[in-house]
Amino acid sequence: MNPLTTHAFDLPERLAAKADPALIAADERHFAAVARCLEQSVAELTDRLDAERRAPGGLGRQAMDRDAEVHRLTARLRTLRRFGLDLCLGRMVGADGTGPVYVGRLGLTDSSGARLLVDWRSPAAAPFFGATHADPMGLASRRRYRWTGGRISDYWDEVFAEDALAGHAALDDRSAFIAGLGATRSPRMRDVLATIQADQDAVIRAGSRGALVVDGGPGTGKTVVALHRSAYLLYSDPRLGHRRGGVLFVGPHQPYLGYVADVLPSLGEEGVRTCTLRDLVPEGAGAGPETDPEAARLKSSAGLVRAIETAVRFYEEPPTEAMTVSTPWADIPLGPDDWAVAFESAGPGAPHNEARDQVWEELLTVLADKHDGDTAPETLRAALGRDRDLRAAFDRAWPLIEAADLVGDLWTVPAYLRLCAPWLAPQDVRRLQRADPRAWTVSDLPLLDAAR
Incomplete structure (x- = not known):
């Protein structure tokens, strides 16, 4: 834990002008309260x-709740011990004269209920990251701190209103963002949170419905944004968090994940x-490297993913002939149109094997709706589910797929690959063939995942 001190500022001699008590005295008082x-x-x-x-563990739900509380308290304590006053990222003053509001990696409230730090992920902190001169978001000024060894070694003020200048701001010819990029970084880039800018913050706080693609060249901050977005979603999305959903961060290799695991706790998660x-x-x-660069390029293309989808659809063929399903109460006709209704229930993009139960349940619903008797619905569905002919027809129409078999067949049966990917040139089909269908490479892994 960084040592707590009531003297937060340790500005070098060259920044003596910024040490003016008129500029930092209020911050010093606030940091003294934060330290306490x-x-x-x-x-x-x-x-x-x-x-x-020390409390008894209990059983069942009680034990789970106790373990969850221990985990929550441990995580919070670890974060507080890891940082000190440098939990604070900066402060903002409202154009209406309110504030200053101090923004932190975590929220912090004293024993009297006074809010000392606002969690950076909360809506109240959004202007600190999102305000621009074109859209100040209700701010008069914003101050960002640079921390070194638990004390402030520099700070930058940005003003959005003329009356915020006099006696309240130490303007610098470099923004906090540029200074942050130019400063010596630690390998873990721990303090990057303080340099998040408006365009990055917009991505971080974007809604969680649907896919969000962030495209940019090397060094443009994609990983930084992804890490902050993970922490933000866990904080703000009601579908995530305690005993609900979560966030899975997929990286290219273990050293990268080690970096991720080090940075996320500094963001409060x-x-x-x-x-x-x-x-x-x-x-x-057991996957090995793809030794042929051209084969790797082909397998990474969207076209090969479409080929997998085509191959999967060959295993989703509704019967074209009518049949009759017998029950103890009546015979129920089942035609091609009924099968089509059941198959459509899966929806576009649903994984084949995961959608199988949904299609089966919809098929039983279609049959039950066609029954005119007064049999209890659950009794009727149970009887339909035991019909061997119906089950056999369904297994043929929508069988379980073994992804390894499907992808392996593409790499060992040229005619099958041409059928699923007719746009491939003959030399590309030959390039993708191999003797052992299960000699998996890292380039096969996304395709195996797509086939499931």
């Missing part, structure tokens, strides 16, 4: 954690799971 609150919070959390660990692409499919552990 942090010491009290650490002591209280330590006592609560000890009490939880430890609940993100990480893995490499190899970890997503069973074949990943």
Whole structure:
């Protein structure tokens, strides 16, 4: 834990003008309050954690709740001990004269209920990252701090209103962002949160419905944005968090994931799971490198993914002939149109094997709706589900797929590959063929995942 001190500023001689008490005295007073609150919070959390660990574990849900509380308290305590006053990223002053509001890696409230730090992921902190001169978002000024060894070694002010200049701001010819990029970085880039800019913040706080693609060249901040977005979603999305959904961060290799695991706690989150692409499919552990660069290029193309989708659709063929399903109460006709209705229930993009149960249940619903008797619905569905002819017809129409067999066949049966990917040139078909269908390479892994 960085040592707590009531003297937060340690500005070098060349920045003597910024050490003017008129500029930093209010911050010093606020940081003194933060220091006292942090010491009290650490002591209280330590006592609560000890009490939880000594408490009886209980059974079932009670044990799960206790373990979850121990995990929550441990994570919070670890973060508070890891940082000190440098939990604070900066402050902002409202154009209406309110503030200053101090933004932190975590929220912090003292014993009287006064909010000392606003969590950077909360809506109240959004202007700190999103305000621009074109859209100040209600701010008069914003100050960002640079921390070195637990003390402020520099700070930058940005003003959005003329009356915010006099006696309140130390203007610099470099923005905090440019200064942050030009400064010596640690390998973990721990303090990058303080340099998040409006366009990056817009991506971080974007809605979580549907896919979000962030495209950019090397060094443009994609990883930084992805890490902050993970922490933000866990904080703000009601579908995530305690005993609900989570975030899976997929990286290219373990050293990269080590970096991710180090940075995320500094953003206030430890609940993100990480893995490499190899970890997503069973074949990943034994997959070797793709030695042919052209084969790797072909397998990474969207066209090969479409070929997998085509191959999967060959296993989704509704019967074209009518049949009759017998029950103890009546015979129910089942025609091609009924099969089509059931197949459409899967929806576009649904994984084949995962959609199988949904299609089966819809097929039973279609049959039950055609029954005119007064048999209880659950009794009728149970009888339909036991019909061997119906089950056999369904297994032929929508069988379970073994992804390894499907992809392996593409690499060993040229005619099958040409059927699924007719746009491939003959030399490309030959290039993708191999003697052992299960000699998996890392380039096969996304295709294996797509086939499931």
